[in-house]
Amino acid sequence: MTTEPTARSLPREPLGDTHLRRLIVGQGLAAVVDALFLIWLTLFVLKLSEPGMTTGFVLVAVALPRAALLLPAGVLVDRVGPARIAAGAAWLRVAVLLALGALITLTSPSVATVALLAGLLGAADAAYFPAALALLPAVVPTEKLARVNALVQGAESGGDLVGPAVAAGVIAVVGFDATLGGIAALAALAAVALSMPIRAVRRGERVGDAAESAEVDGERVSTARALGAGLRYAWREPVVRGMLAAIALINITVVGPVLVGGAVLADQRLGGAGSLGIVLSGFGAGSLAGSLVAGWRPPARRGWTVVGGVAAIGAGMAGLAAVTDVVAATAVVSLIGLGSAFLGVVVVATLQERVPERLLGRVLSLVVLATVAFDPFSYLLAGVLVPFGTTTLFLVCGGAVLACAGLVATSPAIRSLR
Numbered sequence: 001m002t003t004e005p006t007a008r009s010l011p012r013e014p015l016g017d018t019h020l021r022r023l024i025v026g027q028g029l030a031a032v033v034d035a036l037f038l039i040w041l042t043l044f045v046l047k048l049s050e051p052g053m054t055t056g057f058v059l060v061a062v063a064l065p066r067a068a069l070l071l072p073a074g075v076l077v078d079r080v081g082p083a084r085i086a087a088g089a090a091w092l093r094v095a096v097l098l099a100l101g102a103l104i105t106l107t108s109p110s111v112a113t114v115a116l117l118a119g120l121l122g123a124a125d126a127a128y129f130p131a132a133l134a135l136l137p138a139v140v141p142t143e144k145l146a147r148v149n150a151l152v153q154g155a156e157s158g159g160d161l162v163g164p165a166v167a168a169g170v171i172a173v174v175g176f177d178a179t180l181g182g183i184a185a186l187a188a189l190a191a192v193a194l195s196m197p198i199r200a201v202r203r204g205e206r207v208g209d210a211a212e213s214a215e216v217d218g219e220r221v222s223t224a225r226a227l228g229a230g231l232r233y234a235w236r237e238p239v240v241r242g243m244l245a246a247i248a249l250i251n252i253t254v255v256g257p258v259l260v261g262g263a264v265l266a267d268q269r270l271g272g273a274g275s276l277g278i279v280l281s282g283f284g285a286g287s288l289a290g291s292l293v294a295g296w297r298p299p300a301r302r303g304w305t306v307v308g309g310v311a312a313i314g315a316g317m318a319g320l321a322a323v324t325d326v327v328a329a330t331a332v333v334s335l336i337g338l339g340s341a342f343l344g345v346v347v348v349a350t351l352q353e354r355v356p357e358r359l360l361g362r363v364l365s366l367v368v369l370a371t372v373a374f375d376p377f378s379y380l381l382a383g384v385l386v387p388f389g390t391t392t393l394f395l396v397c398g399g400a401v402l403a404c405a406g407l408v409a410t411s412p413a414i415r416s417l418r
Contacts, residue, residue, distance in 0.1 A: 019196060023139050024148060026193030027132055028155030030090060033187045034125075035156070037097070038062075039167035040183060041118060044104075044176050048111055061115035062122040067373045069126035074365025075226045076127065078358055082134035085361075089128035090191035096120045097184035105177050130365035132194075137352045137360065146349040150295020153345055157287035157337075230362025238413035239354065240363060243347050246310055248370040249404050250343075253397040254317060254336065256378030257385070258283070261393045264386055265320065265329065275326045282330035286337025293338075294345035302346055303417035309343030310405035312336075318398025321391045350417060 045058045077085050100117045103109045132152075140148045170179045234240045258280075266276040316336035323329040348367065355363045385393040408414055 019139055020144075020148070022193045022196040023135070024151050026090070026190045026196075027152045029186055029190035029193065030093075030128070030132070031152065031156035032158075033093070033183055033190060036167045036183050036186070037121070040171065040176070040179055041114075043168065043171060045111065045114065047176070048109075048114070058111065058115045058118055061119040062125075063372070063375070064122065065119050066122035066125045067369065069123055070130065070365045070369045070373070071227055071230075071362070072223060073127040074130045074230060074362035075223050077131045077134050077361025077365070078226070078230075082131040082138060082361060085127050085131035086135050087191065087195040089124045089131060090187070090194045092124040093121060093128070094184060094187045094191050096124065097180065097187055101177065101180045101184055104180065129368045130361050133348060133352070133364040133367070134360045137357075142353060145352055146345060147295040149345045149349050149352075150291045150293075153341060153348075154288055154291035154295070157284060157291055157341060227362065230359050230366070233355075233359050234363055234366055238411055239417065240351065242408055242411050242414050243306070243351065244366055244370050246306070246404055246408055247347065247367065248374055250310065250313055250340070250401060251371055251374045252378045252381060253400050254313065254340070254378070255375055256380070256382035257317065257393055257397045258320075258333065258336070260379060260382035261320070261386060261390050262329075262333070265323070265390045268390065269324050270326050270329055275329075278326055279329045279333050282334040283337035286334035286339075287341040289334075290338035290341030290343075291345055294342045301418060302350055303415040304409075305346055306343060306414060306417070307405055307409045309339045309346065310408055311402060312339030313343070314398050314401030314403075314405055316398070317394055317401055319394075321394040321398070 041058065041062070073085070096117055100114070103113065103117070136145060136148055136152075167179065170182065234244060262279055263276050266272065266279065270276075270279070313336050316332050316339065319332045319335070320329065323332055348364075351363060351367065352360070381397075382393065385396060
């Protein structure tokens with residue numbers, strides 16, 4: 001296995017300056033590319049066919065390989081090294097985007113062909129996400145991890161906030177072909193920036209002790225054994241187990257209820273479906289603010305901050321049961337976004353610092369999986385509860401998250417986090 005050390009084992013210069021800036025720019029651009037391409041893909045598929053199952057089919061083609069390959073990708077990150085996997089996945093994105101651009105320029109592609117290429121992007125995402133998170137501790141000094149995570153997640157939140165409007169507006173002006181070309185150009189810039197840290201990390205490589213090397217060699221015998229080692233570690237460590245459980249529960253009880261229940265709420269109480277866009281923009285603005293606040297002033301007592309972040313999300317979900325106008329709904333959803341983003345920065349930075357380097361890719365792949373894999377269950381939960389009314393939907397989901405905050409607060413390992 002290629003060992004890529006934590007920032008503490010690397011010299012502070014030049015990693016504290018040029019390479020760090022390149023890494024932040026690369027990951028920020030990659031997040032913006034994701035936001036822009038998702039809107040481009042949705043609108044392009046709608047152009048190819050009537051709205052309905054076809055659009056869902058293509059979006060599933062992106063999501064399915066991404067979720068299915070995340071855990072094996074975590075093993076690959078730990079074996080090959082996060083810098084190489086992040087750069088390789090970034091260049092794979094560029095290649096797929098260029099292939100898709102050539103396809104739509106020179107031919108009239110079928111939905112199935114577009115879905116296949118979109119699936120390759122989903123596979124690239126599966127490798128990129130855990131690698132990008134695991135790369136940060138190899139380049140960023142420990143005391144800067146929270147701030148850098150906040151900048152990267154802030155770029156992602158900013159992309160989610162302005163991406164739909166930008167992508168739709170550019171498509172209307174220059175068309176699908178030119179817009180995709182611009183997205184591919186941004187992806188290439190991201191890939192160049194993400195390729196820069198490889199040489200710096202390689203210069204700082206060190207050889208682990210004999211016991212660690214023996215264990216790693218044993219894990220290489222089988223990917224299944226390597227994956228099992230990561231799962232066992234995550235289960236046995238109370239901090240990791242508690243944080244993963246909280247992330248999964250929040251994803252199940254927030255994503256679907258906010259989107260599905262928010263649409264119903266907008267139609268019934270907020271003056272029409274058009275107000276949903278305003279409310280969801282509040283979530284993006286809150287997420288951006290939460291990321292920046294978490295980086296500007298990292299909490300001194302992380303454990304209680306995690307508890308407070310979970311509780312804020314639960315209170316916001318429950319609060320949606322009582323809103324009657326767009327302003328109140330936007331404010332409450334902004335609170336949910338702020339708590340989610342703040343919590344995300346704290347959780348990721350904590351795991352990056354605490355998890356052994358040889359397991360970091362696998363554990364962070366579990367974090368990404370907990371974030372993205374439960375969306376279908378979240379939509380199902382919303383579908384089951386919506387017939388009982390939005391008040392019931394939001395109270396049940398908010399109560400579940402508040403109960404989760406109470407359970408997290410009972411964990412001595414999490415309460416004692418500094």
